[in-house]
Amino acid sequence: MTNETIDKNGPVVVVGAGQAGFSVCANLRDFGHIGPITLVGNEPQPPYQRPPLSKGYLLGEITEERLFLRPLAFYEQRAIHLRLGVQVEEIDRQRRNVLLSDRSVLPYSHLVLATGSRPRVLNREQGGDLEGVYYVRSIADAKKMAPEFKAGRHVLVVGGGYIGLEAAAVSSKLGLRVTLIESAPRILQRVASVQTASFFQQLHRSHDVEICEGVELAMLTGRDGRVTQAHMKDGRAFDVDFVVVGIGIHPNVELAQAAGLEIDNGIKVDAQCRASDPTILAAGDCASFPWKGRRIRLESVGNGIDQGEAVARTIMLAAEGYTAKPWFWSDQFDIKLQIVGLAAGHDSAVMRKISENALSIWHYRGDELLAVDAINQPTVFMISKRLIEAGKSPGPNIVTDLGIDLKSLLHS
Template sequence: MAQEQPLIGDHVVIVGGGQAGAECAAALRMAGHRGRLTILAEETSYPYARPPLSKAYLSGTATVDDLYIRPPATYAQQDLEIRLGTRVTAIDRESRYVRVDARPDVPYDRLVLATGGRARTLPLPGAESAPNVHTLRGLADIDAMREQFTPDANLVVIGGGYVGLEVAAVARKAGLQVTVLEAAPRVLARVTAAVVSGFYERVHTEQGVDVRTGCSVSGLEIGPEGRATGVTLADGERLAADLVVVGIGLIPNTELAEEAGLAVDDGILVDEYCRTADPRILAIGDCTRHPCDQHGGFRRLESVPNAIEQAQVAAAVLTEAPRAYDAVPWFWSDQYDVKLQTVGLSAGHDEVVVRGSADTGRSFTVFYLKDGEVRAADVVNCPRDFMVAKKLVAARARISSDRLRDQSTPLKQCLVSGV
């Protein structure tokens, strides 16, 4: 990682028009950068928030205008040059230029890579060409999918992560027949405890979703018009499908960085100041891996809070007021009338404490402890607990399991009295 304190350059170029790129540009102006500022965005839409895509936008309760991170007029008002529909093809670190498709090279003094990621596709014949097999990453994906959301249509969701379950919830509310297929023994297995997985399996089953775990897909049945008509399972069973949604993860867009000779390992490697090994190039958002104070090593996070925090860290570095990334990660998911808020990283925990009941009702909190410290929490439909949980995780508080479990005592008392 870079150790040299980089100098501010007049022209800052941001590659990527997602949450991280847009937030970094705004933070630079707020921090006093008055030099030239250019955003190169591959999509043709102004920067928009992606989390509502699989929720409010898919359901039709939000419009494109509702998704904009900032009103389009803001970019001109803040003297931000944004080039939509611009694909960057290479970085020339020696000459300090980025090359773009069918346009002149763009010079930079400082470069911020906010290239995000792309949806992982299903590695089966027909998956990428069938017009009714969808991944979820951009507006165009949802627009194409939403046209096929008709009552009683058979939807097969491949992947029982947050995105897949959010789509399933919207689809059931729209009257579709939904089957969720998850290869792991339980949904959300990679990110949460078995008690939370069981809760979501129960909720979706109560809503009429056919949830199948430990279930592998072996093929797609493609009809004469090139559309998927069914999904074949490893055991030979065939499921009829009018449309298929694939939610099996995200691949970070690291090719530009790697081809430019920057270190890449499941993300662009950066230090705690979002700097790459090139002192003139920073990287932020879903495409990065950064040092993890909580568990050591490096981590890559796919979340809006992480994108915003790294954008602000990069802006501070670029305006010569550097501060290290030290935010506690958090995330949320909306499904039916259930809001999940999670804080911290539960990996490596050695104890799980449940406050409330996940077997009945729809409100409870799960704490993850490591060596007696509160390291993470999953909070379902209890915003007061979430506010306290964020503070407990940030402080790595040592609270007894009995106290965390005891609903007769307000959780906020743990902030005052500790163990």
């Protein structure tokens, strides 16, 4: 069976009401799909933004309703049927339907898996089941932990990635004492350059965040079922009031795996976002796809939006092939970090510095520009994004010359 033999206006079931799932549904209607579209989500809320959960939402700057990608009326107007608070239990590929947790069955011509990801958790032996240990992934998570953030309390943040650093920044702004531990030799080990990591290390320390690199948690202990103390593998121990854990995620592939679909660091899809069954597609955190001769999986809002659109195009027989344009961002204190490209494999990096808190780091492999980290430099981010997407690689001597207007590079 090929995609061309499947009714493009047949019923579409989208599993996962996150950024990617929303993008699929909205784009299907924009591209003229006239058949039934059902969006299944295991949370009670309609699709919402997750990044603010560890920032503005915890600070009380953003209400729950402002997190929603669209008001409920949008789905009614677009005839997108929301099935919220339920999950898909099983995919029947032969009959082309899915069984929901409420025992209802939904038929499909195309099934889209936008099942996202879930946090890696501390196990029970590490004290992961104690009260006062939190993860930031959902509105429910953020609501549960919000009352803990009171000035003068001591929070331990486990993990020096973006989630951990953002939680540390929020905690510091709210007047808490903050200790952050990272088992790797430095923070942002997997996702950012040494220069970028050094900048954020200094930023956090300037706000009295205690950062401990190369330090691994042994276990958490507690009293009456609630965490009270943290023990490190190097023998150190200290009292804590609560713990926020940000040690990475797992792609949610179990449903696809049980249905016999190919898995390769995520649900394996081709350039048109099709899984090993041509009636099933995947997008977002859960999907791995071909990119520049290798297979990658991206955990970002931008990828969810763009890959969701690509899925809709494939269903509507207008697929051009998905070419990822990786970009990311993080807000910490009064600093905005924007990243374009993937720096993995770079062999050199240079800095273009305007001031202490306005700079950019340009990553190269040989003469090829791979990625740019822009710190409080939104214009540089937009210019470098266009350069990388156009395949242009201005040399290090050019991008570090403050006398050169970077905009001129777009036309060279």
